[in-house]
Amino acid sequence: MPLIELVNVTKRYGNVTAIKNLSLKMNDGEYICVLGPTGSGKTTLLKLIAGIVKPDSGEIYIDGRLVNDVPPQERNVAYVPQYYALFPHMSVIDNVAFGPLSRGFSREEAYKVSMQMLEMTKLAWRANSFPHELSGGMQQRLALARGLASGAKILLLDEPLGALDARLRVELRYKLRGIAKKNKLTTIHVTHDQEEAMVVADRIVVLRNGEIQQEGPPSQVYNEPKSIFVAHFVGGANFLEGFVAEVDQYGSWIQLRNGFLLRVNDVNRVVGERIVVMVREEKVEVIKGARRREEINLFPGAVSEVSFLGDFVSYSITLDNGDKVSSRMPSVFGLKRFGIGERVYVRLKPENLRVYPYPPQGLYKELEVI
Amino acid sequence: MIKYICDVIIRETRMKSVFPSRNNGSMRKLIRKLDELSSRDSIKYLVYASSILFFFAFILLPPIIGILENISQVETILHEPNLLARANAAIIQSFFMAFIIATLDLVAALPLAWFIVRSRIELAHIIDTMVDIPFLIPTAALGYSTLLFWGRPDGISRIFGVESLVPEGFLLVFLLHFSFSYPVIVRVMVGELLNYKEVYEIAARTLGAQPLTAVRTITLPLLKPGIIASFLLAFARSLSETGATVMVAGQWENGPVFLFRVIDMVGLPEHLKSSVLVYVSSILIFTSTILFFLISLLAPKFRFPIRRVFPSIERRLSSSKIIRFRNGLTLLVFLLVVLSPSLFIALPMIGALIDGTLGEALVGSGPWGEFWRSMTISYAIGSLSTIVNIIFGLPAAIVIARRKLGGATPIFKALISIPIIVPSIALGVSLRLFWGRYYFLHEFWILLFSHTTITYTYFVESMAAAMESIPLEIEEVASTLGAKPLTIFREITLPLTKYSMFSGAVLVFTRALGETGAAKAVARTKEFWTTPILLVNWIKDGKITGSQKALSVGLYIILSFIILLALRLLTRRRK
């Protein structure tokens, strides 16, 4: 039985619809990431589950119980808002003990539990400090400890790492998942950072304008995006515009700009249809040399930009038909492999290509998730 | 805006929360019970509804009904052309004076606020503290001090070798109003400037704007709401002040002074007197209300002239020499026109301490019996209206801060601001008309109701502002942690706003203690004179010696300061 279930939930603020007819099931102990751009309704989704906002229509179940009219104080979920909202006038230990005390624990009990939580989050030595005296990472841990102190089994995290330095974020996301799994929590983690989502989640839910675009395990969302938006938002992707020139029983031929012909494995296309072909950056192979080869999906071009990303190197290649593609390769063998201006061939294997219909408002607008 | 004025009172009081479980058993049980109750929607709405009901039944409607019911009496005065002309002239003078005061104060006080916030020298801190002095001294006392300073031989006149440099009349009233409205503008603008993100101004300068250009085209337009608000507050203060103005008005009169004199006028038939009061009060109330809403609606549409820039001229005007000159001039105006007249009372007061008047006063002989009785009444009224305001004002503040009335919240907020907009003596006249018909109500209660009315806004607005500044998220998290609404209020909201609640309460108390206009309109018998009324009468009274006048004013000031101090110590000790 799913632990949390949303059925056709809609939430409006004035005439803005934050959540549109959304249904979602979460299993016990699952770690779910809700991924989406600013304004996609991520935070509203958390607040609906926490009970801070009430849905305009639809039902929310926790543990099989309809909780639409249950106030937040009776839901027993741990909610960690963005920027944490720590109680500034209370010491670290008082912050943590607030939950247990409010739920009627005895003082001894409350402080014992709180101390345990602080030990788990390695904050015990700062128990008598005040929140503003802690570093960003410690504040994040304190918010977590406070949320979990009354023994909640559902953890709602709103951009838990958003206020931290990029490098720290990378380090803490593993720890976050570790804590959630060790305590067998059902976690919903809201973020706009796809890399973070991939690392921590059992399942990713991509949200846009209050609607679920796709949900599934990270590798599935990454490798088989259902739409241009998901492909673009989740990871680096190249998009090539074209028309379907020919369809046979094994696939289709796509006419790119200036006569380049591209073979794809998609058979469900109509000749003349305007489409967009997507290929992940790390699936673009770059081959040295300017020898003429008779092979399909091999296009000549020149390196126009190189940028070093640490574990990866990214090459930007302008094809001879004017299209641009980026290729990402591990620095282990990609470093200083090609120079700027060097003539190269780009190989796009048909099995790595996905085809989407051309978006009605234009490709640029569709990619402007911003 | 009132929240900045609250900052005047105490700056750094910090108090700690007390969790119920530290209390003993039965108390704890009671609190738990109340917490449980607060979870029920019906109880929540009951609390909010009763506070809103209180506002309408005791604050807003009584003066309106009081004046409307008696509006027919206006007819009598229409047949008395002389009195009518005098009344009209006084009303016009009121608005005229308020307008000049608010405008000139803005021009003079804005640079001082700027100096306090932006200059990084120690002097700025000292000035910052001194600005509050004219604000904390009750206006009746301020009036006497100003009178002595400008208008009496022992004051500044001595330097010039004249009897009276500024005799009672328009100019002296102007100087008085200038000095007590000045701190309001400084306080509001200091608050606004501290909140203002300087990054906009710096951004403008990185783009090549001279400092003056950046201020003119970026900072001032962004500070417009604060400028309008401080203008309106200064306007309201000037329009409303009664006691001190009466002391220094001489032959000149504005609305409140005229009303004050009509109340005291002997030989005027009762029905005519009543007619005059209703006539002037109704015009003051309705005109000021309409004027305020008009200004607050229209002023934001007004644009600063930023169409052109003059880089070389503005560069010269931004030079440090010009800035030093401006700061010097600002400080001079502040010291000479605002601070010195306020503090001058200290001199004759010290004299009174030495010449034996103090002994008489402490024994209570002669006129001093009256003085102490009035003090008792003032303090009783002050503390009771503070308590009533806290009880009924807190839920109202939550209603505003958390928008419990949805789209109607701004309207509720606007209605709440009316009592400080309207001249208090006019409010007093209409309140007396309303409550006066309930014969069983003792004069003391009417006095209490009217003081509660005129101070209500101060408390609610300062609390609402403080609550708005707490991020909603903090309360939301507390609720997900299992806290009931009342627990959240007690443990989170209150501790975080305690400072504001305390200063709001002190503001109410000092306002009630210093009020002359409303008290005059309501308390017709001498037994119920509050101290400010008594002082106004003493100052005019030939039988009271100079020493006695100085000492009475001095005691009044000192005792109100002591209360401030005592409250502060009391709340500190609970820590």
Place this chain on the structure above:
Amino acid sequence: MKNINLQVEDREYLCIIGPSGCGKTTLIKCIAGIIEPDEGEIYIGDKLVNNLPIEDREIGYVFQEIALFPHMNVYNNICYGPFVKGWSISKAENLIKEILNMMRLYDRVRDKPDALSGGARQKTAVARALISGSKLLLLDEPLGSLDAKVRRVLRYELKRLVKDLGLTAIHVTHDQEEAMSIADRIVVMRAGEIVEVGTPIELYMCPKSLFTANFVGEANFFIGDFVGEEDDYVKIDVGGKALYSKCKVNPEDGKVVAVIRPEFVVMKRTGPPREVWRGVIEGRVFLGGSVRFEVRTENDIMIAVKKPLLSEALRFEVGDHVALILPREFLLVYPYPKEGLEKAISIE
């Protein structure tokens, strides 16, 4: 900020990175004139600018807060620089058009800032800073307030713009990946001091300090003992296993720290027993372009390993027994820090 010496070349894209509170923002504000240095000199071109007010320094500055003037529309925001300098609009018109075009802001010119998306707001702020024609662009966490995806897209646009217009840029950020992807040179700061300056590749492949090694990207750290030199390599001992490195160290107390990045660790099913570390895969996380494994070795050390999505390593599962090789050309060795390893690499 303590005793900083730094020289920025003409037309260079320089990034300053470091954890929160390391003084990087103070540094850039000193250059802009927003903060005055207590001591020392700042030159722009050949000119000593210490006493020059902000408005005369001729710099373009992009604020972390974006700081678009809320009461003006996009067009007026962008034209503010020419306007306050008293230029006639016709003089700046061509540049305005060019920049609006480059930034694709044409159809937004009448909007007020609060009606814009985060990305459009950021572009407007850059356009506003560039319009006065200054050649030095200072960027203080320019992308910090944006979504991760937008950040990744806009950083390249920013770099391209700077290069196309021939500007010198100083860009402050806490995001090491952002810095590496666009900078010509990176300055690493910590606690008010410069730790290290170098190109992205230098800092990533052979950082001079442990702190940099950890800050610019994930790395495995092992504490070991110095054994001696063998041929051209340094031999060290970690948990009973021998490791080799090209780094020349000779610590007094013999204690060393070895560092290797997860993507340089070679992972196989088996290998020659002398060179490999045997272990069991305990964790496996999909990162998008690559997969990250956590391997516990037989001498109870946790090693992170990253493999690209295309490689065969994908067939490894949690629980598999593997053999790891730490190649000597990628292994870095440092003397053990006096303050302890944890403190030396702490990024908080």
